[in-house]
Amino acid sequence: MIMKWNKKRLLSVLAVSAWSAVAILFFMGASAAVESKSHRGITKVDYHLIHLTDGNDLITVEEIKDKIVKTYNLDLIGVEVDLLDLEELENILRKEAFISVADAYIDAKEVLHIDIIQRTPVLRVMGLDGSNYYLDVDGYKLPLSKHFTARVPIVSGKVSDYHEGFLKEKNSLRSAYNLIKASREDDLLGAWLEGIYVHNDGDLWLSGNVGDFKVIFGDDSDLEKKVKKMSTFFKEGLKVTGWRNLETINLKYDKQVVTKAPSKV
8 A cells, every 4th residue: 555655646746747847848938938029129110190180290200200210329120129118218209399199019020109199289379579389288388380380379469478387377378378278169269269469458359260350358267258258149149230240349348248330431
């Protein structure tokens, strides 16, 4: 019985040893495969630039490529997978003014994918001091693009200077920005609004692509109420007065819209 028991135990030990050997070989093989893959170079860089809603671009793929080449002194093809810091690459691309989102990843074929989302301009500032730039939907300042001129409302006149915290304090730039963002939520107002002139007193005077009248909006206090009043007047009041029979529409008075007809010569 002792000899029989020892034989069983020996077979059990041998079986365990065999499975252990298989596991070790599998682990070594997997490790070698991972190591082999990490030392393989990037075979291709695939750029995916998402266009603006009108199909245009503020930046091009070629400019993005040039940025990468200038940073790394090569186009990244052939670079070992484990040597490329994807987070660092994304941060480098996000520093470009026109880029809002940059995502980079490498697929199973060692192809580096770079997905780019552009910033969307919502207004253009052309101040009396010669300033000329865009603001995007997040209030981020953008330079003009050499590829495309965005068709957005122009804010002119005595516009407050831009600084990173302009949205946190009362000023004419914030008022214009908030008004334009609110108007984009209304199909009629968003399509009509073309320009905002900032008067010396800080009041915003609006002009559009239909009618020669001006809308005296004031600042961005009671913004929602004034935008709603303007929208309602455009949809209902102008049916009575007509687009051509007005010189100004004043929204600064509470709970009413004051209109002025053109003076007769």
